[in-house]
Amino acid sequence: MATSNWKSKLSAGLIYLLLLIWLIITGYPLIFMLQNSLKGNIEFYTTPVWSFTSFRVDNYQEVITSGFYWYFINSIIVCTAAVFIIIIAASLASYIIVRVDWQLKHFVYLLFVAGMMIPIHSTLIPVYKLTLSLGLYDTLAGLVGPYVAFSLPVSIFILTGFMREIPREMEEVAFIDGANYYQLFTRIIFPLLKPAIATIAIYNLTLLWNEFAYALVLTSSPEKRILTLGLFEFQSAYGVDIPKTLTALLLSVIPLLIMYIFFQERVIKGMTAGAVKG
Amino acid sequence: MLFLLPAAFFFLLYLVVPIPVSGYYSLFKWDGIGTLNFIQLDNWKRLLSDDVFWLAVSNNFKLVIISIIGQIPIALILAVLLTRKLSGVNFFKTVFFIPMLISSVAVAFLWRYMYDPTFGLINAVLEGIGLESWALSWLGDTGVVFYSIAIAVCWRFIPLYMIIFMAAISGISEQLYEAARIDGASPFQSFWKITLPLLLPTMINAVVLVIVGSLKYFGMVYALSGGGPNHASEVMATYMYTKSFTELRMGYGSTISLSLFLIAFVVSVFFLALTKRSIRD
Amino acid sequence: MRKKMIMLGMAFAMFCLLLFSGLALARTTLVVWDIMTESNQYYPAFDAANARFRELYPDVELKHVPIQNDNYKTKLRTAMAADNTPDIFMTWGSAGLKKYVDNNKVYDLTDDLSKEWQARFAPAAMGLGNFDGRQYGLPITNTAVSLLWYRKDMFEKYGLTPPQTFEELLAVGQVLKQNGITPFALANKNKWTGSMYFMYLVDRIGGPGTLQKALNRSGAFNDAPFIEAGQKLQQMVDLGFFPKGVNGLDEDTGQSRALLYADKAAMYLMGSWFVGVVKLENPAIMDKMDFVVFPAVKGGRGNPGNLVGTFGDLYFSISADSEHKEAALNYLKLISDDTMAQELVKAGCIPPLTGSAKYIDDPVLQKVAEIAQRAESVQLWYDQSLPLELTQVHLNTTQALFDKSITPEEAANKMEATAQEYFGK
Numbered sequence: 004m005a006t007s008n009w010k011s012k013l014s015a016g017l018i019y020l021l022l023l024i025w026l027i028i029t030g031y032p033l034i035f036m037l038q039n040s041l042k043g044n045i046e047f048y049t050t051p052v053w054s055f056t057s058f059r060v061d062n063y064q065e066v067i068t069s070g071f072y073w074y075f076i077n078s079i080i081v082c083t084a085a086v087f088i089i090i091i092a093a094s095l096a097s098y099i100i101v102r103v104d105w106q107l108k109h110f111v112y113l114l115f116v117a118g119m120m121i122p123i124h125s126t127l128i129p130v131y132k133l134t135l136s137l138g139l140y141d142t143l144a145g146l147v148g149p150y151v152a153f154s155l156p157v158s159i160f161i162l163t164g165f166m167r168e169i170p171r172e173m174e175e176v177a178f179i180d181g182a183n184y185y186q187l188f189t190r191i192i193f194p195l196l197k198p199a200i201a202t203i204a205i206y207n208l209t210l211l212w213n214e215f216a217y218a219l220v221l222t223s224s225p226e227k228r229i230l231t232l233g234l235f236e237f238q239s240a241y242g243v244d245i246p247k248t249l250t251a252l253l254l255s256v257i258p259l260l261i262m263y264i265f266f267q268e269r270v271i272k273g274m275t276a277g278a279v280k281g
Numbered sequence: 282m283l284f285l286l287p288a289a290f291f292f293l294l295y296l297v298v299p300i301p302v303s304g305y306y307s308l309f310k311w312d313g314i315g316t317l318n319f320i321q322l323d324n325w326k327r328l329l330s331d332d333v334f335w336l337a338v339s340n341n342f343k344l345v346i347i348s349i350i351g352q353i354p355i356a357l358i359l360a361v362l363l364t365r366k367l368s369g370v371n372f373f374k375t376v377f378f379i380p381m382l383i384s385s386v387a388v389a390f391l392w393r394y395m396y397d398p399t400f401g402l403i404n405a406v407l408e409g410i411g412l413e414s415w416a417l418s419w420l421g422d423t424g425v426v427f428y429s430i431a432i433a434v435c436w437r438f439i440p441l442y443m444i445i446f447m448a449a450i451s452g453i454s455e456q457l458y459e460a461a462r463i464d465g466a467s468p469f470q471s472f473w474k475i476t477l478p479l480l481l482p483t484m485i486n487a488v489v490l491v492i493v494g495s496l497k498y499f500g501m502v503y504a505l506s507g508g509g510p511n512h513a514s515e516v517m518a519t520y521m522y523t524k525s526f527t528e529l530r531m532g533y534g535s536t537i538s539l540s541l542f543l544i545a546f547v548v549s550v551f552f553l554a555l556t557k558r559s560i561r562d
Numbered sequence: 563m564r565k566k567m568i569m570l571g572m573a574f575a576m577f578c579l580l581l582f583s584g585l586a587l588a589r590t591t592l593v594v595w596d597i598m599t600e601s602n603q604y605y606p607a608f609d610a611a612n613a614r615f616r617e618l619y620p621d622v623e624l625k626h627v628p629i630q631n632d633n634y635k636t637k638l639r640t641a642m643a644a645d646n647t648p649d650i651f652m653t654w655g656s657a658g659l660k661k662y663v664d665n666n667k668v669y670d671l672t673d674d675l676s677k678e679w680q681a682r683f684a685p686a687a688m689g690l691g692n693f694d695g696r697q698y699g700l701p702i703t704n705t706a707v708s709l710l711w712y713r714k715d716m717f718e719k720y721g722l723t724p725p726q727t728f729e730e731l732l733a734v735g736q737v738l739k740q741n742g743i744t745p746f747a748l749a750n751k752n753k754w755t756g757s758m759y760f761m762y763l764v765d766r767i768g769g770p771g772t773l774q775k776a777l778n779r780s781g782a783f784n785d786a787p788f789i790e791a792g793q794k795l796q797q798m799v800d801l802g803f804f805p806k807g808v809n810g811l812d813e814d815t816g817q818s819r820a821l822l823y824a825d826k827a828a829m830y831l832m833g834s835w836f837v838g839v840v841k842l843e844n845p846a847i848m849d850k851m852d853f854v855v856f857p858a859v860k861g862g863r864g865n866p867g868n869l870v871g872t873f874g875d876l877y878f879s880i881s882a883d884s885e886h887k888e889a890a891l892n893y894l895k896l897i898s899d900d901t902m903a904q905e906l907v908k909a910g911c912i913p914p915l916t917g918s919a920k921y922i923d924d925p926v927l928q929k930v931a932e933i934a935q936r937a938e939s940v941q942l943w944y945d946q947s948l949p950l951e952l953t954q955v956h957l958n959t960t961q962a963l964f965d966k967s968i969t970p971e972e973a974a975n976k977m978e979a980t981a982q983e984y985f986g987k
Contacts, residue, residue, distance in 0.1 A: 014468070018362050022373050025359060029440070030376045032383060032391050048816060048823050048843045052394050053402055069600070088287070096288035111285070113550070118296045119490075120545035122497040122518050124525070125538030126299035128313070132644050133294070140646065152295030155288055157490070161445070164486040168452060188284070198448040205378075205444060213384035219633050220640045223593075223648075224625065231384060235630035236599045244601055244842070245390075245815065252387040259382045264375055313643045315665045393815060398807040399826060418807020420751070423967060426810060509751060510809035511962045526636050528954050529661070531643075 033253070040250040047246050062250040071251060073226065074233035079258065081143050081229055082211045085150040086204055092151065093158035093203065094196060098188050100159070101166040102174070112163065118156035124216055131220050141223045149217050154210065158203040165199035166192070201266045212259055230255050300542065306535035313531040324536040334537065337508075337515040338544065344431055344516065345495040349488060351435040352442055357484070359439070360446030361472060374447075381440040389504030392433040396420050420506055423513035430505050430514055437501065438494070442487050449483040450476065485556045489549055496545040517541040591623040592889045593648035595638065596876070599628040603838045604703060607905035611897050618896070622889045632814075642667055649884040650893055655690030655877040656946040657953070659699050662879075668698045669880040674891055682898050687874030687914030690946070701874025702897055704835070705912040705934050708758045708870045709853040711830040713822070716743065724854040726866070728766070728794065731857050735803045738828050745803040747827035749811035749818035750964055753957040754945055756808070758831050759798075760960045761870045761944055762856040763791035769863035770939035773947065779987055783977035792970025794859070795963050809965050816843065823847055831856070833871065834930045838910035848926075855933065869937045872946065874914045955980045 038055045039047060040062055050056045099105075100112045130149050139145030174187050182190070193200075215231045222228060234255065237248040307324050309317040328334055363374055380388065395402050396419035404416040419429040453476065461471040499518035502508060508515035508523060517537060525534025598608040605628075612626050627648065629637055635658075641647050642662055653659040662668050675697055683701060691699030712724055717734075720741055725731035735745035750756040764772055768787025775781030776788075798804070805827065811817040821827035823844050830836070840848050858866040878897065880890045896902070903918035912922065912931050922928050934940065945953045959973035968976075 015367065018365070018367065021358075022362060026373060026376055028436070029379055032388065033379060035391055035394075036383075036387065044842060045844055045846075048820060052400065053405075088291075092287035092291065095284035099284045114297075115288070115292065116549070116553075117546050118292060119493045120497060120542050120549065121296055121300065122499070122521065122538050122541050124499065124518065124522050125303055125535065125542070126295070128531070128640060128643060129299040129302045130295055131640050133298070135644055135646055148291060149295045152291040155292055156296075159288065160486065160489070164482060165448075165452075168449075168482065184284075198451055202444055202448045206441065209381045209441075212382075213386075219637055223627055225627065231386075232630075232633075234384070234386060235633060236628075237601050247601075249387070249390075252384060255384065256379075256382050260375070260379075263378055263382065267371070267374055312661065313639055314661060314667065390815065393812060393817075396810070397817060398810075399805065399821060400824070418810055421807025421810030421965070423809075423965060506810065507751065509753075509961065510965060511958070511967050526639065529639065529950055 033256075036249045036253045040246055040253055042246045044244045044246055062247050063254070066247060066250045066254060069236075070225065070228075071230075071233055071254070074228050074230045075255075075258070077143060077228060078212060078230040078255075081146050081150065082208055085147050085154065085211055086207050088147065088151045089154045089158050089207055090200055090204060093155055093162055094193060094200065095188070096155075097159050097162035097166055098184075098192055101163050102171075102187075102192070103184065112159075115156050115159045118152075119160060121153075123153060127216060127220055130217070134221050140221065141227055143222075143227060143229075145221050146217060146229070149221070150211050150214065154203075154207045158207060161203050161206070162196065162199055165196060169195050205263055205266050208262060209259060212255075300539070303535040303539045303542075306532055307539055309532045310530075311532040312529045313525070314529075317532075320532070324533050327533065328536050328540060333512050333515060334517070334520060334540075336512055337517045337520045340427055340514065341496050341498070341516050341544075343427065344434065344498060345492050347428075347431045348435060348438070348491045348495045351432075352439050352491060353484065353487060355435075356439045356442035356487075357446055357480070359443045360450055361476065363443070364447055364450045377443060378440045380437045385437070385500040385504055388433070388437055389501050392429075392501075392505060393420070396429055421510060423511055426506055426510065427514040430502055433505065434495075434498065434501050438491075442491075445487055445490075446480065446483065449480055453479050485553075489552060492549050492552060493545055496548065497541060517544075590621070590886060590889075591625045592650070592886050592893060593625045593627065594650040594893065595627050595629060595634075595648040596652040596878075597629060597631045597634050598626075599630055602628070603835070603842075604906060604909045604911055607902060607909045607911070608897070610905050611902050614901070615893055615896050619889065619892060622886070624893070645883070647881040647883065649886055649890045650878060650880055653699060653877050653879060654946060655699050655701070655874060656942070657949055658946075659691065659877060659879065660693055661950075663693050663698050667882050669882050669884065669887065669890075671697045671700065671880065671894075679895060679898070682916055684873060684914040684916060686940070687872075690872070690874055690942070691877045691879070699877030699879040700894055700898060701877055701914040702902075703906060703911050703913060704875040705873050705914060705931065706833045706835055706871050706875050707930065707934050707937075707940065708762070708831060708833050708856070709836075709930070709933075710856050711832060711836060711851055711853045713825075713828045713850055714852050715850045716825070716828045724852075725857045726854075727857050728763075728859045732797070732801065735798070735801060735829075739802055743825075744805050744821060744827040745829055746798075746805075747818045747821040747830045748804050748808050749813040750804075750808045750961055751810055752813045753961045754943070755813050755818070755832075756964050757944060757957060757960050758870060759795055760791055760963070761941060762831070763794050763859065764788055765868050765870060765941050766856065766859040766864040766866065767791055767794075767862040770865075770868050770941060773941065773944070776981065777947070779981075779985055783981050784971070784974035788974045788977070789970045792963050792973050795960075796966060796970065799964060799966060804964065809961055819843065834912070834927075835910075837924070837926050837930070841910065853926075853929075865938055867933075867937055868939045868941065869934060870941045870943065871934070872942055873934070873940065949984060951984050952977065952980055 039052060041058050041060070042050065042056060043059060043061070046056060096115070100108050134140050134145045139148070169192070173191050177187055177191055213231055218229045218232050234248065234251050237244050237251060308319060308321060310320050311317045359377060363370055363377070394400070398404055398416070398418040398421065403419065407413070407416045417425050420426050457475050458471055461475060466474065497518055498516055499522065502514055502516050503519050503522065506514045508519040518541065521534050521537040521541065524530045524537060596608070598605050612624060616624055638651060647667060659668070687701040688697065691697055691701060717724065720737055722734050722737060725734050738745045748755055764787050767790050768785070772781065772785070772787045776783045776785065805811060805821055818830065819839070822830050840851065855866055855869065858864070878894055880887060880894070884890055898915060900917060903913050903915040904921050906913040907918055907921040910924070910927065912918070912927060919931060922931055944956050948956060955977055959968060959976055962968035963970065963973055
């Protein structure tokens, strides 16, 4: 008993050591951004980037009071709308592909998966023309379409993977009880998919939050700008205010971080609720 | 069938339509503004003998291999560690995900300063421990630049696979581990006997994601090196972008993008077919 | 089930709402695209001009859309490709503008240029906006020439004088090198930075007509001056004159200037806008900086007074399909008036506008303006004077010269081969 206690303490210590090493490797960027965002532009160029040299909050004040706030709201609107549609469309489609038997299902699955291979930049000009002809140019709605389209294949790919692991028994029981496909989906599949849905929500949010190419060409007026475009306003042709750019970048991470923590809780809840324990 | 409608709508409109359009453009010499000059298959012939394109293709495949070796195992280990019931795990989970949250502009910026040959942290550390000769110009040396970028890419994407694995592990029944413990299996044994086999489908999916992601990767390569110096770190997507939007050769750019699509498609279908068979056996 | 339906409905409603919010704007608005974001050096001047315009023409709604420099070109090209152009847009003149002119996207300003208005612009700057005798773009900013900046204090410390000839340059560099200092600060990921050395060497060796001859095909891109320039460049590379990993350093994040500020490099071949950049980044160092023109090469045909650079930098044009040409012309007139010239000078610019010289009171800018006025020839940047296809080859081969992955002969032959393909001879 004593030895196993000693052993488990050692292994716990080892785990913490590993975690600590990785903590430094991944957590450092935040510190890097923080230490340099607190500097003035002149100071940035004259002090080592790896040091804390001052604690000015001027950059934060300036960034927050600039138009930045609106870019934030725009980003939140576009990304939530897109992620919302993605979750519904992808889980519905995955259900049809995995659970319903029909002839073309393998073909459709392959088609969606093939969508993952399309490089985003190659669709810029066709999508631009399409957006113009739909009258969606320079609107936030114009961004939602391509964002949803580009996130769907990966989301369907991940969701179908998870769905295949869910045992069929529960559905069969419900089916015998007279439930239709719609009820099966909303009452059984969708709740069971929660961890996977949280995963694709996080995944797509992080990608869309940082998306740039479409936002650049599909919107124009400053009041329709999203965050990634706004970040570039601190850079110009002849000089760069790096501390201010870093301030803006750091501030842009915060909402994502909050959402991540929130979703993280959902994942854990989903698993402790025992739904998947089967 | 109605369930497919929303997905199919967006998918067809924004993703499927551009493909034949690219195919059409690839038959022309076109600067993106002026008239389209029909040149038959000249763009395709040129592509086949374009050394830079093939260099980019081989870099993409190198990136696939480095990413599979570098990302999947680390992500798996982290996921296993983080799904154990230890205090403080939530804190680690949050911090570990940070590289995915920060936009690639910022991540590239950070790594640019890590790699700076004069002021950079990496060289400072190497010189500090007496390994001056290892202090390279990480982004300036054509022999090294690609690997420097690949490391930064791995660093950025490990958290993604980490959460995918975590979600999958959380789906494994606790009772299985309980039973194994009663049978006297060590945590290490139960990892090999229970976690790993049950994670196999998820791992295959993760590998597919890595393959696809690496083949069409653009962001950090563009931000850190722009594909240079002297095309040393060129990948298909950066080459396509340079051709289309810097040199304004939209026709040739479309040719590259279509071949990127075809290559990625063939490779991942091949991989999926391969793994399906091996699972059945 | 009902809950899901409601949620779906909400999503759809939200989508529609977003859709219509974008359709609301359809009045007489004048849309202007340029790169004058708030962090741009010249932002104050353009901001003041926009305010004046709004006051003078209250019936026109001015919609000024500033876009960050790197992204601007992609955005403008995509818009041009889809015939969705702003009323007024900005370019860098020359080949980039010509492409749009050739495709009838740009309004011909010639007939609207009254004598009076024409006289507002320095004649030397008009050329880049002029094709076949028709004026399509008007230069608003900036005389910019490439100069050899150096740290006075470091030169003093090591008993050096600014080099007058290439041989002196080599000697100066070697002394610096022996003292553990990198002679030149350079970040060449961006390629145009290293191109400055090549352009100057070609000019000093072959004289100002060298590039022109190669372009009009009475000469070639593998003529002796181009090869010799490559050799001299690689001589500097061999002597270790450039920072370690120079092709991986990024000018846009200041990795070159950082070396200069940290006393690790002593010289910097850079455009005259450097004055404005230093003011933003490290004003204290300006007192320690001075510049000379690029040294002469012994036996070369280029006068060391010749410069590489441009008289006009940013050119403003009107779209051919703009429906508000009159308002657009009024805007162009306003951003080329005397008040604008004054404002631009205040922002550290040497505007290509007549009569702006009298407003310049910064001694360094005065000196730059003088040298530019006196220059017998100002060779336009290669990346502006060459057609796009050749520009890329020039930039790529020059970058390759810096890491010696190509020989001067190979680089020159590659240029010539591309030129033959492009010109058809």
